[in-house]
Amino acid sequence: MTRLFRGWFLNPWLQLAICVLLATAAEIFLKRGAEEIADPNDPWSWTGLTGLRSGWVWWGILVSVISLFNWLATIRKLPLTIAFPVGNAVHILVPLSSWFFLGEAILPRRWLGIGLVLVGLLIVAKPAARLEEKL
Amino acid sequence: MTLFAAFLIFVSVGCFVAGQILLKHAMDITARETFSRLHAGRVFAAAIGAFAVNFFVNIGLLQRFDLSYFFPFQGLSVVFIAFAGAWILKEKLTPRLLLGSIIIALGVGLVSLS
Numbered sequence: 001m002t003r004l005f006r007g008w009f010l011n012p013w014l015q016l017a018i019c020v021l022l023a024t025a026a027e028i029f030l031k032r033g034a035e036e037i038a039d040p041n042d043p044w045s046w047t048g049l050t051g052l053r054s055g056w057v058w059w060g061i062l063v064s065v066i067s068l069f070n071w072l073a074t075i076r077k078l079p080l081t082i083a084f085p086v087g088n089a090v091h092i093l094v095p096l097s098s099w100f101f102l103g104e105a106i107l108p109r110r111w112l113g114i115g116l117v118l119v120g121l122l123i124v125a126k127p128a129a130r131l132e133e134k135l
Numbered sequence: 136m137t138l139f140a141a142f143l144i145f146v147s148v149g150c151f152v153a154g155q156i157l158l159k160h161a162m163d164i165t166a167r168e169t170f171s172r173l174h175a176g177r178v179f180a181a182a183i184g185a186f187a188v189n190f191f192v193n194i195g196l197l198q199r200f201d202l203s204y205f206f207p208f209q210g211l212s213v214v215f216i217a218f219a220g221a222w223i224l225k226e227k228l229t230p231r232l233l234l235g236s237i238i239i240a241l242g243v244g245l246v247s248l249s
Contacts, residue, residue, distance in 0.1 A: 117207045
């Protein structure tokens, strides 16, 4: 049973899905944290260092680190030319989560822009992943 | 968006791409049979530094912009990688890379106007 669970959990596709979900969650946490401490009049706020005062930002950091290790585990088993295009699902999940969890109003023009970015990413994903492997 | 904010987005995406390339370079060094720990450590530290700059600049930007507005700009990282590849590896930009880059740039342009 344990072996079956471990085999299922270590499935690279599941790892990739978890990685995408964690990356999305990290962005939401970081945005919540940034909102919590936002002070546009403070010139230091541009540096982002003031963000360390927010617990949400620390959660965001933790989830980002877990997501990074998850990504490294994924690309050990899946070629980058496959993992990279699939990982672009984050570009759909983040705006959807911004709308759903943060209540951001996304006008049609922004949706169109987001859609174009996604289409562009899908077109360049494979050759870009190959280039990244060489770099 | 102010010119300063646009500059910071450029810095953020640039640092993200630099961090990715340096991290991969550090991993490649440690995969060799013999390697200098000091050299690998320096490259790894530079990667972490680039990611840290990217992270904090992002927090600064997120204080001012919606996540759904700011996030699509990160798609530009792929365009940066394509051009870095062409520049560093002297590779030719394929029509597919050029087309995709133009579409991403158009999408980011539309988002920035929203």
